Amino acid sequence: MLTRIAGGRILDPAQSRDEVGDLWLQGDRVIAAPDHGRADETFDAGGCVVMAGAIDIHSHIAGANVNTARLLLPQQHRAHASRPAATPLANAGWSTFETGRLYAQMGFTTVVEPAISPHHALHAHLELADTPVIDKAILAILGNDDFGLGLMRDGAGPDAIRDHVAWTLQSSKALGLKVINAGGVAAFKDNVRSFGFDDVVPRYGVSSRQIVKTLQRAVHDLGVPHPLHVHCNNLGLPGNFQTALDTIAAAEGLPLHLAHLQFYGYGAEGKLGFSSAAPKLAEAVNAAKSVTIDVGQAMFGQTVTISSDVLRQFSARAQARPSKYVIIDGDANGGGVMPYNYRDGSFANAVQFVVGLELFLLIDDPYRVYFTTDHPNGAPFTAYPDLFALLMSRDVRAQWLSRLPAEALAVTTLASLTREYSWGEIATMTRAAPARLLGLKDRGHLGPGARADVAIYRPGADLAQTFRAAVRVWKDGECVVRDGALTHYRFGRALRVSPQPDAAMTRRVAEYYDARYGLDAELLSVPEAALPREPFETVACPR
Amino acid sequence: MSALITNGVAIDDTFAEAFDMRGTALVITADSAKWALQAATTMTGFATSVIACGCEAGIDRELGSLETPDGRPGVRVLLFAVSTTELQKQLQNRVGQCVLTSPGSACYAGLDVGEDRLKLGAAIRYFADGWQIAKKIGERRFWRLPVMDGEFVCESSVAMTKRAVGGGNLLIMGATPQTTLAATEAAVEAMRAVPDAIMPFPGGIVRSGSKVGSKYKGAVASTNHFYCPTLRGAVASEIGPEIGSVLEIVIDGLTSEAVAAAMRAGLKAIIDLGPARGALRVGAGNYGGKLGKHHYRLRELTP
């Protein structure tokens, strides 16, 4: 099957291409224009923008904590439409099927679930396998687990740490490694109620800084393309920008990714003791070239926060709306699920909203700032189209700002920012940059050989609507979205890295599981064969 | 100044000049009329003039047990101040110190409709140190504060009107202090029957009528020397030789109509009493009509 997408504006920052022209797809790949030029199918993309499928590097779409959130909030996600025959359960209120459908309709073709406890990796992969259309991946969590902290406590060398990370990535079939409130969650198990970057975990005698730096080094040494993905300490607290600054400084030239930086952009200025510190953070990020961040934009409305930062979720429990929460003391990180309502009349929520936008607009390099709402923590991913519009239009921003409390604007700088993201910058931030960050060489661009993941948008006056409903989306060369609606299912694969741990580490882990749990460590790993279809695609670790 | 003479009483061709105020009303109940009145009297004490008391307050009327929310005897009191902030402060201080403290009392909104609402129970509930309980009954919300004789029930909020008027007045002039007082007392008694209006001074009467300003720096008001009989020969006096004593009645009302009605009732009582046992002349205080937006012409109020 040879497909020609004709006469669209091809926007491919990775190839420095921005021109009206044709794009050719054959099988599951983008190809150079063939000599004979006769397509089986031609789509007239005149007036449209043609981009690679978008990539979301941080969105909580699957796994035990997400499912707990579904079960916790039955009233919040009722289905209101019956399903179309060709897409079972796609209109269920909050299903994996609906997740795949909604992402595809926005032109997203790859999504990373960024926080999976290794013991729940199989569950997460099962959910991802039931998430149609998109490719997906998980990041495995370490940094609060007894085995890993024990290695650090006992002074294990970098090789042992590296092998443990490799074992974990291999066992959980993950694309990368995440650390969440490093040491803080473990400390909470000993009833510690606040935990900073240089605080020391009881029983283990290691600080958060040591944990982050140790794991950062291990990930780097393994050659895993995606740098350590860090959820810092002190999330959500006034004055916590200092924690983020300290963490950025601790990168010391090695790659490090800071997740949902918005939640760390808070000063303690102003009469309410809460203000935007986004300019300070943006300055630090601009200067630290080895650091990447995603924003975790907050948008107004009802949502639910899902986090493996158990300490943070517990500390914030009084803010749950509706008033209920689940806190899980897990085998390592566990999780916390708490419904929350961001209100535009709330001073604090308005500051959060503004901090995110400030970070987007003040960080210069679109290759180092990633587009996320930390779905669903800042907002559901379905809010992305509105967020694109906010970034691309000062007028849209001005309209939103007019609804916010004046006190909130007084402790922020957003009103003075004039930058408007170009289509090219949006394409970079959502395609070229995340593919580079995750080491996905055949995604995020439209050069010959690229995977035929293509999204086409028809720019209109309403930018949010433009991005909400892609005109066409191809996944692996198959057209799955027409005029903003998913036509049928196909199932993508989970992307993973496959570093080989030293056999000695495998033995050591096995001994640990036997001694501590009386279980075979293999019981909690993800066997490839157990999953349906063709579950995994391995991403190379170049080192 | 030409005088209209009615039943021998001269009514000056002048007007009382009054000002916009913020006003509200409370209903205070207790197990007996005696204790309802006690609480009301205490909370409206030292509330003669906003100049020094923060607010002007008084008893509007006593209520029978069929007229109150809890079926007990009650008293309706009115409070007036020049700003919402001040009225709020006075309300919570006075209810907190004088009603909350009074045996068996309860306190309800005496005004349901207004441009704004003031915190009532919502402001003093913290006295209960966490033991306070809110209770919503229909559209009304009450706070219940455990106290040593049971519970103090206090409505959460009360309406406030911005259409209240303060400073309606009558100047009652007679031959002797005795006849002047008799006429003024008669007027006050008649005026008390008028709803939505109070006379905040002692017994409704002020003998030290004031003018704006003073020779002393910082004082905003001083004695109204134009009406002081003992200065008659020393100043450009407003009173003739037949006047030996002047008393004033100041009226605040939730509406301008209430102030006018009170003045009308007072004038009628004075005229009905006649000059022999009462007043020779009735005037009113004003500032030339430039300061207050409400003008009550005595001639128009004379029956």
Place this chain on the structure above:
Amino acid sequence: MSALTFTLRCPPPQRVDLCALTPAQLAGKSLAEIAALPIQTNRAPLCVGDLFALKDGERGTIVFEGGAERLDRLGAGLDTGAIRVIGAVGVEAGRGMSGGALTIEGDAGPYAGSGLRGGVLRIEGDAGERLGGPRAGETEGMNGGLIHVAGHAGDRAGDRLRRGFILIEGAAGDCAGSRMIAGTLAIGGKAGALPGYLMNRGTILLAGGCDEMAPTFGDCGVHGLTAARLLASYVETHSPNLAAAFRQPLRRYAGDLAALGKGEIFSTTT
């Protein structure tokens, strides 16, 4: 003009969902359109006209002649107007009502008045379990308005009650007022065991005693409370009997001390 009348033709062959049949939703609809509204809850198609004979009338006043235990969600979402049912109804009668009046001249199933926010629900027969209570997964039950049951009520009447009044003339089942958040629940007959279990705030009146008080309610003695007089005045028009009970000297039990402990049970059996 007389009321729009739905006369039950036959026992319902399946449970039916009648939430579409409220004055606001039927306003402007022709009789034929109303008859064609789907009400089935399984795969067998069933329309209003299949189950009911319709007699045209004013849309603001609706009468159901004949009831059945399978008539679910009758009057759910009612916001204005009046619905009268001559007969029994199934689950969730008047769920989420925000105004108007729903009168059931018969028994109601479980979850009657669930999540009521306003209006008056009157049940002349008995009510099933969880009267006014939340559906599974909701954090709040009834949030305003008034429910009056002439007969008895099942277990956990007033579960998670947050605002408004539930008046039960007859007996109530176990754990009446469980998990109450606030509001007022008055029971004329005898209540079952552990009224007010885990209640945080709110008032329960037991005019006929109960099978067993929870040990986590503290006896605060007998009082004539002004607040009870206020409640009596409000309840008077709906239930002179319960109003009279509120005016009696009442023993006050504070609780549930296992929970927030700011609720109370008033008992007339001093």
Place this chain on the structure above:
Amino acid sequence: MPVGSEASAWIAGAPAPFDAAVAEAARLLGLSAAPVFAHLGADVAGLREAVLLAEQVGGVLDHADSPGLLTNLDSVRESGAMLTTPLEAARADLVLLIGDGVFDAWPDLTPRLIDRLADGARVVWLTGSAGGRFESIAIGTGVARLAALGRLRAEAKLRPLASTPPALRSLAQSLRAAKFGVAVWSGADLEPLAVEAIHGLVRDLNETTRFSTLPLASPDACAAETVCGWMTGFPPRTGFARGRPEHDPWRYDSRRMIAAGEADCVVRVDAFASDAHIAIGLGEAPANVRFEVGRPGVDHDAIFYDARVGTFVARPAASPAGRSVAQTLAAIRARLGGPPC
């Protein structure tokens, strides 16, 4: 897939070819106005196909162990909860067992949890009446248990209560003094309000110390809850008659529906029974069509819920044999024209 000479499918009690039984099952389900899946004992793949089939035929999904499952879940979703995992619970210095059914719900409770506790850890069992193993306090069941749990919670908040039995008061002090306590019970065994009281107790304790809970339910019910959760957003007692998932624990109670004559076709999937099978037909014990199915992890590779870890594990079959639940249900769905998924 021939299984020797023995039949693997039956129609009306008579052995039948698999395809014929699939056709008959599809016919019954296709004709049914109100099909009800009354039990869902299956591995993940089987559950997945059950959900898809239920959607296809507009049926209702329930599980025989829903009462216990929902007793646990309702309290979580209505009030919230502190939860932990079976592995983490072994870290506790105090384990509070509640209800007589706790060992029935988790037969491996002793080896998997109690025996793995550190030296010095304390186990207290709040039993119904009998004196149990461990240190036990009999608190009764039903209303008596609710009253006792309320008392325990109030005592743990240091509320002044009259006449609390000394054992309960002393236990409340121990709960406050625990460094990491874990309460364990079976949802099938406890009153819903008892579970609510325990979660409230644990919430209160976490104001000053660390405490969590390990609510037990049957493993295949947990699996059904989880798979239905990600596929539909809801746990069992979810129906599809109107083309979209609707969750309603009262209306979609399969036992009630069958008793009330509301269900006109019943499907029971029980791959964990000794005679692993799927039965379709009328009534509590349907017999119009019956399929023998393979046992998950024994006769075919499977992923299922493992009570030892509180999540899914994979187990490859030692010697593959028989059709799985998934294969059987998928065949029925395909026969009904369901799209591949």
